Amino acid sequence: xxxxxxxxxxxxxxxxxxxxxxxxxxxxxxxxxxxxxxxxxxxxxxxxxxxxxxxxxxxxxxxxxxxxxxxxxxxxxxxxxxxxxxxxxxxxxxxxxxxxxxxxxxxxxxxxxxxxxxxxxxxxxxxxxxxxxxxxxxxxxxxxxxxxxxxxxxxxxxxxxxxxxxxxxxxxxxxxxxxxxxxxxxxxxxxxxxxxxxxxxxxxxxxxxxxxxxxxxxxxxxxxxxxxxxxxxxxxxxxxxxxxxxxxxxxxxxxxxxxxxxxxxxxxxxxxxxxxxxxxxxxxxxxxxxxxxxxxxxxxxxxxxxxxxxxxxxxxxxxxxxxxxxxxxxxxxxxxxxxxxxxxxxxxxxxxxxxxxxxxxxxxxxxxxxxxxxxxxxxxxxxxxxxxxxxxxxxxxxxxxxxxxxxxxxxxxxxxxxxxxxxxxxxxxxxxxxxxxxxxxxxxxxxxxxxxxxxxxxxxxxxxxxxxxxxxxxxxxxxxxxxxxxxxxxxxxxxxxxxxxxxxxxxxxxxxxxxxxxxxxxxxxxxxxxxxxxxxxxxxxxxxxxxxxxxxxxxxxxxxxxxxxxxxxxxxxxxxxxxxxxxxxxxxxxxxxxxxxxxxxxxxxxxxxxxxxxxxxxxxxxxxxxxxxxxxxxxxxxxxxxxxxxxxxxxxxxxxxx
Amino acid sequence: xxxxxxxxxxxxxxxxxxxxxxxxxxxxxxxxxxxxxxxxxxxxxxxxxxxxxxxxxxxxxxxxxxxxxxxxxxxxxxxxxxxxxxxxxxxxxxxxxxxxxxxxxxxxxxx
Numbered sequence: 001x002x003x004x005x006x007x008x009x010x011x012x013x014x015x016x017x018x019x020x021x022x023x024x025x026x027x028x029x030x031x032x033x034x035x036x037x038x039x040x041x042x043x044x045x046x047x048x049x050x051x052x053x054x055x056x057x058x059x060x061x062x063x064x065x066x067x068x069x070x071x072x073x074x075x076x077x078x079x080x081x082x083x084x085x086x087x088x089x090x091x092x093x094x095x096x097x098x099x100x101x102x103x104x105x106x107x108x109x110x111x112x113x114x115x116x117x118x119x120x121x122x123x124x125x126x127x128x129x130x131x132x133x134x135x136x137x138x139x140x141x142x143x144x145x146x147x148x149x150x151x152x153x154x155x156x157x158x159x160x161x162x163x164x165x166x167x168x169x170x171x172x173x174x175x176x177x178x179x180x181x182x183x184x185x186x187x188x189x190x191x192x193x194x195x196x197x198x199x200x201x202x203x204x205x206x207x208x209x210x211x212x213x214x215x216x217x218x219x220x221x222x223x224x225x226x227x228x229x230x231x232x233x234x235x236x237x238x239x240x241x242x243x244x245x246x247x248x249x250x251x252x253x254x255x256x257x258x259x260x261x262x263x264x265x266x267x268x269x270x271x272x273x274x275x276x277x278x279x280x281x282x283x284x285x286x287x288x289x290x291x292x293x294x295x296x297x298x299x300x301x302x303x304x305x306x307x308x309x310x311x312x313x314x315x316x317x318x319x320x321x322x323x324x325x326x327x328x329x330x331x332x333x334x335x336x337x338x339x340x341x342x343x344x345x346x347x348x349x350x351x352x353x354x355x356x357x358x359x360x361x362x363x364x365x366x367x368x369x370x371x372x373x374x375x376x377x378x379x380x381x382x383x384x385x386x387x388x389x390x391x392x393x394x395x396x397x398x399x400x401x402x403x404x405x406x407x408x409x410x411x412x413x414x415x416x417x418x419x420x421x422x423x424x425x426x427x428x429x430x431x432x433x434x435x436x437x438x439x440x441x442x443x444x445x446x447x448x449x450x451x452x453x454x455x456x457x458x459x460x461x462x463x464x465x466x467x468x469x470x471x472x473x474x475x476x477x478x479x480x481x482x483x484x485x486x487x488x489x490x491x492x493x494x495x496x497x498x499x500x501x502x503x504x505x506x507x508x509x510x511x512x513x514x515x516x517x518x519x520x521x522x523x524x525x526x527x528x529x530x531x532x533x534x535x536x537x538x539x540x541x542x543x544x545x546x547x548x549x550x551x552x553x554x555x556x557x558x559x560x561x562x563x564x565x566x567x568x569x570x571x572x573x574x575x576x577x578x579x580x581x582x583x584x585x586x587x588x589x590x591x592x593x594x595x596x597x598x599x600x601x602x603x604x605x606x607x608x609x610x611x612x613x614x615x616x617x618x619x620x621x622x623x624x625x626x627x628x629x630x631x632x633x634x635x636x637x638x639x640x641x642x643x644x645x646x647x648x649x650x651x652x653x654x655x656x657x658x
Numbered sequence: 659x660x661x662x663x664x665x666x667x668x669x670x671x672x673x674x675x676x677x678x679x680x681x682x683x684x685x686x687x688x689x690x691x692x693x694x695x696x697x698x699x700x701x702x703x704x705x706x707x708x709x710x711x712x713x714x715x716x717x718x719x720x721x722x723x724x725x726x727x728x729x730x731x732x733x734x735x736x737x738x739x740x741x742x743x744x745x746x747x748x749x750x751x752x753x754x755x756x757x758x759x760x761x762x763x764x765x766x767x768x769x
Contacts, residue, residue, distance in 0.1 A: 276681045276715065322681060326714035327750075333718075333725040334755065340728055359749045363714045368746065370713040373680030 003528075004062060010525040011056040017518040022049045024514050029505045038503040041492045044485035051482075052522060054475035057468065059214055059529050061221030068179035068189075068423065075178050077105040077233075078157035082147055083165040084112040090431075091165045092121050098163065099127060103174035108155060112147045130154050136392040144229070145398040145405030152239065152397055164230040166431040167193070173427040177233050180421045187238035187418035188410065190216070191231045191425060195432035199646045202534070203639040204439045205541045206432030209533035216422040224472035225422035227410035230430070238418050242409065243397035245416065251386050251394075252304050258383030259298065262291040265376040272374050279325045283371060286318035287380075294384065304386060311384050312366070319364040319371045326370070327360070401456050403566065404449025408457065411473055415464035434645035436584055436637075440548060443541075447480045447552030448559070448566050455560040482542050483549030490546075490594050490630055493623040497605030500614060507619035540636040547590040584641050591637045598627045659683065660709075662690040670766045671699040676708035679716035679743075687716075691723040691734070700732020703765045706758075707738035712746050720756060735765040 022045055031038045079098045083091045091109060098107045108128035111118045122129035130151045132141070142149070148162070159181065163169060170176075177189045192212035198204070219225050227234075266288045273280035294311040298304065362368060372378040388394045399408035410420060433439040459465060459473035495501040504511060526535060558564040585592075602624055608614040660677030671694045675687060687704075694702060704720065706712075712720075720736065727734040739747065739758040747753040759765035 272682060275685060280681060323714040326718040329718050330721045330750075330752075333721045337725050337728050362749060363746070368711075368713050370681035370715045373678070373682040373713065373715075 007059055007062070007525070007528055010521060010528060011060060014052055014518070014521045014525050015056055017521055018049045018052050021514040021518045022046055025504070029511065031502045031505050034501050034503055037488075037492060037495055037501060040488045041503040044488040047481065047485045051475075051478060054471060054478060056525075057222075057471055058218035058475060059525075060218070062214055062217045063221040063422075064217060065220070065421070065423065068177055069182050071103065071175055071178045072182070075103075075159055075181070076157040077103065077159045077161060077174055077178070078155040079105050079107045079161045079163065079169070080110055080148065080151055080155070081108065081163045081165060082110045082112070082144055082230075083118070084144075084147075086165040088115070088117050088121055091118065092125065094163060094165055094168050095122070095125055095127055097168045097171075099125065100171050101161075101169055101174055102171045103178065105161070105174060106155070106157065108151065110147050110151045112141075112144075128155075133392070139390065139392045140400070141392075142396070142398075142400040143403065143405075145396070145400045145409075146392070148398045148405070149243075149393065149396050149400075152236070152243075153393065153395075156236075158236055159233050160236060161233050162230055163428065164430065167230050167428040168430070169231075170427045170429075174233070176425060176427055177423050180423065181233075181235060183419065185417070185419045186421055187235045187413045188225070188227050188420040189233045189423050190225055190228055190420065191423050191427045192216075193228060193231055194426040194429055196429045197431050197434055197646045201639075202537055203636065203643040204433065204436065205537035205636070205640075206439070207534075208538060210530060210535040210538050213424065213533060214529045214531070217424060219472045220420070220422040222466070222468035222472055223419050224414060224469045225420040226476070227406040227413075227420065229404070229406035231428040235418075238413055238416075239397035239409075240395075241416065242412055243395035246397070246399075246412070247388070247395045248304070251388060252298075254388070255294075255304055255308060255384050255386075256298060258380055259291055259295040262295075262380050263288065265380055266291065269374045269376050276373075277325075279322050280370075283318040283321050284374075284377070286321070287315055287371065287377060290314035290318070291380070291384075308385050312381070315371065315381055316361075316364050316366070316369070319369040320360065322370045323360060323363045327363075402449045402452040403445055404453070407450060407473070407476070408453045411453070411457065411459060411462065411465070414469055415462050417464065434643075435581065436587055436640045436643065439640070440545075440587060443545060444548055444552055447549060448556045450477055450480055451552055451556035452560055453477070455556060479542065480549055480552060483546040483551075483553065486543045486546035487550070489543075489626075490598065493626040493630070494597055494601045496619065496623045497601040497608070497627070500608065502619070507616055507622045509618070511622070512618070537636065540633050543630075543633045544591060544637045581644060588637050588641045591634050595631055595634050598630055602627050660686060662686055664690060664694065666699075667703075667762065667766050669699075670701040670703055670769060672703045672705050672762055674705040674708060678711040679706075679709050679719070680711065680713050681715035684715045684719040687719045688722060691719075691726055695726050695730050695732070700727055700730045701769055702727050702732065702734040703759075703762055704734065704736045705738055705762050706736055706740065706743055709743055710740060712743045717746065717750060717752060721752070724756065733769070735759055737762045737765040 022042075025042050025045060030042050079101060081091060081094055081098060091111075095107060095109055101107075106128060107125075108130055109118060109122045110130050111122075112132070114131045119129050119131075132147070132150050136146065136150065140146070152160075159178065161169070161174060173191070177191065180186050180189045193208070194212075195206045198206045216225055266284060269287075270281060270284045273284045290311050293314075294307050297307045297310070364370075366372065366381060369381075372381070382389065386394075397409075398405045399412060402408050414420065433442055453459075454474075454477035459470045459477070462470065465473075492503050496503070496507075526539070529535075555564070555566050559566050605614065605620050605624060609617065609620050614620050660675055660679055660683035663674040663676070665672045665674070673687070673690055673694070675683075677683060679687065691702060702723065704723070720734070724734040734756075736756050737759040738761055744753070744758060747756065747758060
């Protein structure tokens with residue numbers, strides 16, 4: 001408790017000093033004549049202060065839970081191992097370990113790659129093997145979320161442990177976590193991700209001790225512990241509820257959306273129909289009336305199933321108008337043909353076309369309706385229905401709105417009132433990317449996914465979430481905007497040292513008096529919260545990967561607003577791991593250029609002091625110090641580029657010590 | 659959008675319908691048939707090899723074409739109907755009047 005008190009004192013102090021500093025910056029020290037750098041700088045500093053507030057809130061109520069309650073022993077559990085293209089041996093190793101989990105369970109390999117050798121391996125191990133059903137053919141696959149959604153309807157345990165293909169579980173993983181579910185409101189228990197193939201120095205920053213530690217524990221304090229996609233146990237009932245609620249919401253939204261745009265579409269359809277005759281026009285009028293009625297019924301709160309059924313019936317009836325007219329014309333034509341003397345085989349009897357009511361209905365129903373010839377009508381009719389025929393299955397419990405299904409799913413669970421638990425004990429050991437290219441690809445994916453969620457389902461306005469929960473989700477999203485701030489923090493010292501352009505009125509003693517206490521206390525807070533763990537890597541990367549974060553922002557925005565594909569980091573092909581890999585110049589070019597420019601700036605700054613062109617020694621000193629900090633932070637990317645994975649024996653030693 | 663391509667085999671005119679023969683497309687076929695018959699070509703084969711779908715209006719256009727050809731002393735035959743088209747012809751019993759020939763060659767043979 002006393003430690004928590006100390007953290008709170010530091011939080012209050014940091015925020016007071018930070019607010020004073022940023023307040024002073026806005027009110028008294030923005031050098032407006034150089035607004036083009038002065039304004040971005042003060043905005044970037046404000047961004048960082050907001051980040052500090054969110055961090056302060058996160059660590060305000062760190063929850064250290066200790067061991068879970070005893071398991072009941074009656075729980076039924078499925079262990080689901082998700083794979084797409086990982087080597088079969090790797091998946092098999094995970095599956096063997098999964099089979100060794102002590103608590104009774106069933107183990108399944110969810111093979112999205114549908115590989116024969118994977119199927120054989122699963123059969124040899126005597127465990128379940130699941131691939132996508134036929135329903136997924138030609139429909140959106142939704143990556144890992146789709147893989148899990150498919151498996152949810154092929155398994156039946158009360159709980160499911162989700163493991164990525166490389167996450168080797170501890171035999172005790174279920175015994176240690178299932179007890180938390182005795183609280184009926186708990187939907188999720190997340191355990192840390194820990195990587196075995198990482199050196200102590202961890203140049204790629206794979207271990208996330210700040211996140212799988214104080215941050216998750218802090219979020220847990222606000223009942224906002226995140227689901228991270230693997231090493232987590234989920235309650236099936238909660239997911240299914242999510243699936244049902246989601247299904248209803250999606251259907252209602254899709255139907256309402258289709259009906260809202262229907263008048264414009266049907267006006268255009270009427271123009272098309274005019275060429276096909278007056279009956280077609282009448283039929284379109286009928287459809288329009290049906291759409292109007294459906295819209296007002298929906299607004300009046302009539303269940304969507306009734307609304308859509310009534311609408312479909314009326315559309316079929318209007319199609320019948322055309323079918324009846326067509327068949328009447330066909331009968332008349334046939335009668336005339338039969339009446340022609342030289343065609344003896346057509347007598348009166350054949351002239352009457354035999355069509356029963358069932359056949360007429362079939363000709364007017366959706367599949368064969370003449371109205372479907374008008375594309376806009378066909379689309380409308382398809383949209384005003386409850387089967388979500390554009391998706392492989394109507395229910396998608398795992399959220400599919402983002403490339404990172406975990407965060408969105410978790411947010412929806414929280415919004416429905418479910419609780420989550422962060423269990424701070426390493427119970428699975430995985431493999432981290434061991435080269436910069438793969439690591440960048442993974443980080444870009446996470447950032448894009450998180451930003452997609454922010455843009456599509458902004459946590460700040462989600463009903464059902466408490467204010468702190470909203471802020472906990474927002475905090476993670478906010479942190480991914482750091483690339484823009486980093487750019488400014490690189491540019492500001494450069495323009496001062498090279499051109500003497502001041503973004504701040506003066507880099508004098510007043511500046512230092514406001515700035516130094518804030519930054520010192522802020523660092524102290526991180527030190528105390530980090531409890532001696534290596535949190536520096538994380539800090540470095542949140543700054544040093546600025547090109548990646550910026551790219552994540554604009555690709556996610558282009559994807560959500562303009563439906564552009566997200567795109568990938570193109571990584572150099574790595575051949576066999578024993579061969580020397582070339583230095584990835586292209587991946588680190590922006591950081592190298594930034595570093596060289598900063599070094600150049602220091603040299604020019606020194607010359608300007610020497611020649612007396614610089615107007616302040618303190619200013620130059622502050623900015624050289626600033627550059628030094630920037631370079632120290634950026635240096636991680638150089639280390640990462642040189643990194644060639646952990647030496648083999650390190651891995652096996654670590655495995656023995658498990 | 660459906661397209662009608664016209665060609666001749668001997669004294670028969672072949673109208674190939676590529677696409678969906680629907681309410682929207684039916685007028686195109688009707689006018690192609692009108693044009694052929696007005697030009698004195700009264701032996702017509704509608705090649706349905708490329709027709710993936712037909713609705714009641716499409717059927718109407720075929721029967722109207724049959725009438726037009728018969729009245730001009732000729733005939734209209736259909737060839738190479740696909741699965742959905744055969745199903746609809748069967749559903750309406752129209753296959754007893756418009757017998758689907760397996761190929762354009764079969765349809766032209768014996769005229």
